[in-house]
Amino acid sequence: MPFDAQISAAAADRIEPNPRPIAVWLLAVAGMVWVMVAIGGATRLTGSGLSIMEWAPLSGTLPPLSEAEWRRLYDLYRSIPQYALVNAGFGIEGFKEIFWLEWIHRFWGRLIGLAYAVPLAWFWLRGRIPAGLKPRLVLLLLLGGLQGAVGWFMVASGFEADRTAVSPYRLVMHLGLALVLFAALLWTGLSVLRPVPAPAVPGQRTVRRQAQAAAWLIVAAMLAGGFVAGTKAGFDYNTFPLMAGRLVPEGYWRLDPAWTNLTVNIAAVQFNHRLLATLATLAALGAAFAGWRRLPAGPARRACLGLGFAVCLQYALGVATLVHVVPVWLGTLHQACAVLVLAAALAALHALRYSTCGKSSPRESRRGA
Known part of the structure; x- marks a missing residue:
């Protein structure tokens, strides 16, 4: 059965007669993904994407809180080819400038995860999600998590010898998945509004x-x-x-x-x-x-x-x-x-x-x- 038809068929059985809150939530998350793509573009164009050399989904939520931590991260950055071949002599203040943009990029990704997972759990526990819509929403959650992993997979390619930027193949993979996620969120939100x-x-x-x-x-x-x-x-x-x-x-x-x-x-x-x-x-x-x-x-x-x-x-x-x-x-x-x-x-x-x-x-x- 087509997805839109599943939503329509389940509409009569849902406890919450007004689908608008679910649609607004999905469209809002799609808007956040849109902003994420724009931030990713700025990160790439400024060469900031390789400034954070660790993938720490939880501990990386907070920025460096001490000068010793800033120095540790700066020393890590100095070990990769981008520093040696592009930014040789780059001081710690210059490093902080590119660090903050990449940190914002990753932090916004974490916010998207929260903005999706928390309302999903709330709607689910309240019984406000039509049965036909639940598999799609779970799939979107998994795609969001996969996008974070693919993002790190892309960034890691920039640490290889003689590389000063990420692999174009991995970049297209990361961008393509972001577009798939955006498209699925937008289409699902529109289908909930107009099933x-x-x-x-x-x-x-x-x-x-x-x-x-x-x-x-x-x-x-x-x-x-x-x-x-x-x-x-x-x-x-x-x-x-x-x-x-x-x-x-x-x-x-x-x-x-x-x-x-x-x-x-x-x-x-x-x-x-x-x-x-x-x-x-x-x-x-x-x-x-x-x-x-x-x-x-x-x-x-x-x-x-x-x-x-x-x-x-x-x-x-x-x-x-x-x-x-x-x-x-x-x-x-x-x-x-x-x-x-x-x-x-x-x-x-x-x-x-x-x-x-x-x-x-x-x-x-x-x-x-």
Whole structure:
């Protein structure tokens, strides 16, 4: 049975008739994950992510409380390649600056865990969670814990010999899981608010297929952006739309084996991100135009138009970030806006859900079959 249908079927049996508190809680946690992605972007751009060399889920909650502890952590940092190759001579005051950003990043992750686990236990013990929703909520809790472990797995890669940053593969894994967690929280919250889709209207199925194509391209562009971040490809080819005077940069397939060009070849990685972002923008604008032309005024139409606006904003931020050679504030804003685009795509898809019991034109009925 589809997840939304499970929520709908369980709705009649729940003790608490108002699902709004659960939906607000889930959407609030999704918002916290959004902030977490933005903080993670700032941490990466400032090179702060390797400043804490210990994974201490409980004791690490508190920052250093004595000068001796600051000195111990500073001495640990001085033992890794990033210090020797990038920040040689970095004093303890400079270390404190990058330490605090990474500490905030980890502390915010702990807050997300509390903001999810405590209300979950409260709703569960009070019997306010529909039975069909419980497995999904437990899975989200496990995903949150896994994200913390993957985060440390990523950071640990930066301590290896001759590395001054984390592995781009592990960074994309960490980013991808964060996006999965955000998407699941947002979709679940929206489904609790609106468990039953409206009957389809003529043209709705077509618009939804266009929105789905845009959503998949958006996800692909975001993951490609993770490899841009992991390889620092944004600091090269800082012109637009051409790359060193060419549409397709020279040396696109210079690495062997060929597949590594897609992940570590700076020219190919940046070109792929540009291409996918452009295709995603065109697809989202197509979905927005189709929604404006085919759908009646209402939430679905507004969601499609919102998707078009969010993608255009993100594309403009991406170009600005590139041509200004990735300033920290602009790079962080670009990463945060990527989550806005994902949220807009999910909101559009959710609003475009349709009931098979509704009326539609004969052509639409055949297409939806």
